[in-house]
Amino acid sequence: MDYDTLRCEIDQRILTITLNRPDKLNALTDTMLRELDDAFSQAEADDAIHVIILTGAERGFCPGQDLVVALAQAASGALRYGEHLRALYNPLILRMRRLPKIIIGAINGVAAGAGMSLALACDLRIAAESASFMQAFVKVGLAPDSGSSWLLPRLVGPARALELMLSGRRVSAQEALTLGIVNEVTPDSDLMRRTMELASELANGPTITIGYIKSAVEFALDHALAEALDKEAELQDLAGQTADHIEGVSAFLEKRPPQFRGK
Ligand code: LHQ
Numbered sequence: 001m002d003y004d005t006l007r008c009e010i011d012q013r014i015l016t017i018t019l020n021r022p023d024k025l026n027a028l029t030d031t032m033l034r035e036l037d038d039a040f041s042q043a044e045a046d047d048a049i050h051v052i053i054l055t056g057a058e059r060g061f062c063p064g065q066d067l068v069v070a071l072a073q074a075a076s077g078a079l080r081y082g083e084h085l086r087a088l089y090n091p092l093i094l095r096m097r098r099l100p101k102i103i104i105g106a107i108n109g110v111a112a113g114a115g116m117s118l119a120l121a122c123d124l125r126i127a128a129e130s131a132s133f134m135q136a137f138v139k140v141g142l143a144p145d146s147g148s149s150w151l152l153p154r155l156v157g158p159a160r161a162l163e164l165m166l167s168g169r170r171v172s173a174q175e176a177l178t179l180g181i182v183n184e185v186t187p188d189s190d191l192m193r194r195t196m197e198l199a200s201e202l203a204n205g206p207t208i209t210i211g212y213i214k215s216a217v218e219f220a221l222d223h224a225l226a227e228a229l230d231k232e233a234e235l236q237d238l239a240g241q242t243a244d245h246i247e248g249v250s251a252f253l254e255k256r257p258p259q260f261r262g263k
């Protein structure tokens with residue numbers, strides 16, 4: 001995985017993708033969006049990758065679409081925002097939500113606009129103490145896009161989501177924890193150690209079933225109880241046929257820690 005705007009490293013079945021345009025706080029360009037989609041697609045296909053971490057280089061996580069590039073493209077008539085979203089952002093967000101592996105956002109700095117959407121599209125978020133979140137769209141006269149209008153209300157409820165979207169104000173990591181936007185907050189210097197620790201626990205878990213857990217929650221969020229019960233039965237059928245299920249039960253009966261293999 002060799003990219004212009006991303007750094008990718010694989011260590012012990014964990015892929016770390018680092019958004020890498022630090023001079024612009026890692027603002028999103030067409031190239032970066034295509035490369036991100038490609039990196040997630042390769043991670044999905046590669047059985048040796050169990051967990052993915054998404055983070056930003058240096059002091060920013062991601063401040064959203066590169067506004068300089070977008071304005072120049074729009075002024076020259078080369079860019080209609082709707083087309084741009086449909087072509088590049090929407091497939092990426094759907095890929096992240098459908099990917100049967102856990103994506104942990106290691107939020108190292110400011111996540112604004114579509115950069116906040118990217119953070120919200122991760123399954124779990126650990127934020128550094130100095131990180132922050134902004135629904136910045138309104139500040140530049142735009143409405144939330146790239147999944148924010150769907151993802152944020154589900155995390156914080158519609159009234160709080162609207163308040164954040166209407167004000168565009170900057171939310172600290174501590175407030176994000178209280179609101180339920182992030183799972184935990186760490187000292188800045190401990191962010192990657194703690195994220196790797198969590199990723200490692202997940203990478204050594206029953207990873208096929210972990211994919212089913214992700215998809216069960218995703219499914220339940222926009223289906224009725226009867227349909228969610230049916231989905232649970234379908235997924236449990238599949239989980240029940242994994243070698244990791246047999247190993248988990250054997251380990252329990254033999255009073256030893258399980259050795260899951262992701263099979
Ligand atoms: C940036 C950006 C940026 C370019 C910082 N672009 N350079 C829209 C259109 C089309 C379709 C798709 O979807 C979207 C949705 C969007 O994502 S719209 C973008 C929404 N985001 C924003 O409006 C955030 C704009 N950025 C900011 O408000 C600030 O930069 C924040 C609050 C994020 C950080 O502030 P500071 O820590 O004070 O850093 P800074 O402003 O000094 O930024 C550092 C550099 O990064 C600076 O460049 P320079 O060359 O002057 O050093 C900024 O211009 C650049 N930068 N965000 N989105």
